[in-house]
Amino acid sequence: MVVTEPMGAEQVQTGRIRIPADGPVQVSLALLQKWAKQNPSAAIEMHVGNLSYSIPLNEFTTEEWVARLGADADKAVIKIVITETNDEQAGKVKQGAANIGADLLVKPVAFEVQAITPDGNAVLLSTFARYVPRLFELDFDIEPGQTTGVYMDDSTGELLPVPTVFRIVNGKTVAKLYRKGNSLYALARAEKHFADLDGHWGKSIVETMANKLLVQGTSERSFEPDKPVTRAEFAAMLVRALALNHISDDASFTDVKGEWYGEDVRAATHAGLVGGYPDGSFRPDARMIRQEMAVTLRRAARYAGKPIEISDSSEKRTSFVDLGEAADWAQADIAAAAKAGMMEGDERNAFRPEAQTTRAEAAAVLKRLLMHADMYSE
Incomplete structure (x- = not known):
């Protein structure tokens, strides 16, 4: 899906540019930066099924990241992707949970942001200046005191916790996972006694x-x-x-x-x-x-x-x-x-x-x- 200016023109002043999608979302970097000037506190939200990803527009204006794109930064296209992992990746995450005495509750999901320049060069936006939320809407009950969001450390393969908030929205539990980086994310349950x-x-x-x-x-x-x-x-x-x-x-x-x-x-x-x-x-x-x-x-x-x-x-x-x-x-x-x-x-x-x-x-x-x-x- 390609996001155009009319799709977000009215929403930008509300602070939430909500984009329902069934696949990757593409939007020009110049448009995101324009919206960021109009409302510096706004975020673009990608929704795919029971998953969503909210990225502050200011993340697309940082000098360090834009500099990596070179002279054609103003022509770059931002691609936002939310995808469930394949069986092999899911198996690794499940084993990672078992290694730390936890059970995986959902299939792992990859959250990814990249900038694509006119020459086809892709630059990953893998870290953020602030904590960025990823939301899982659940169709089953959980025990919040025994549940947390987790992510896979790309360098070690280790499964690690992320700050997680649970809320009931329209009768369903929504888990909001906060972190300043992209990776594979999931929810895990553990019950520890000392x-x-x-x-x-x-x-x-x-x-x-x-x-x-x-x-x-x-x-x-x-x-x-x-x-x-x-x-x-x-x-x-x-x-x-x-x-x-x-x-x-x-x-x-x-x-x-x-x-x-x-x-x-x-x-x-x-x-x-x-x-x-x-x-x-x-x-x-x-x-x-x-x-x-x-x-x-x-x-x-x-x-x-x-x-x-x-x-x-x-x-x-x-x-x-x-x-x-x-x-x-x-x-x-x-x-x-x-x-x-x-x-x-x-x-x-x-x-x-x-x-x-x-x-x-x-x-x-x-x-x-x-x-x-x-x-x-x-």
């Missing part, structure tokens, strides 16, 4: 987050909820929770190369969520303290498109009784994490900035982060 969570305050939170594949145990039956979380572990948790792309370049810290968390630390660093030390180290085994966690959470909220604004005066002063004991560089972020409901004080309204954080606490704040970003439901 013996060492019985009687623990974090049992429900941790097991639900584990069902959604957002956190992992230290073994199949153990989570070690009260164990201090390390900087490397929290970086890995953030990467899973926010569905970050793994970074495989060699530029890294001196103490993470070759370790299980190396790619996760690089991904979190590339996204601006964590940093290292002047000596070039990351100190992956150092325990994550509360003020560092607050800084990281505020950065993550900004990355997710939901920044937390804090005034320099009143909001900081009315925060915690011991806020002055926190490092200067962390105080505004502590106040921000509290404002967003991601971190709390104790019964004395003390934040304890130098206190260690546990694995259960890390799972809890990641849930609150995703809720703050409107990318979580159960």
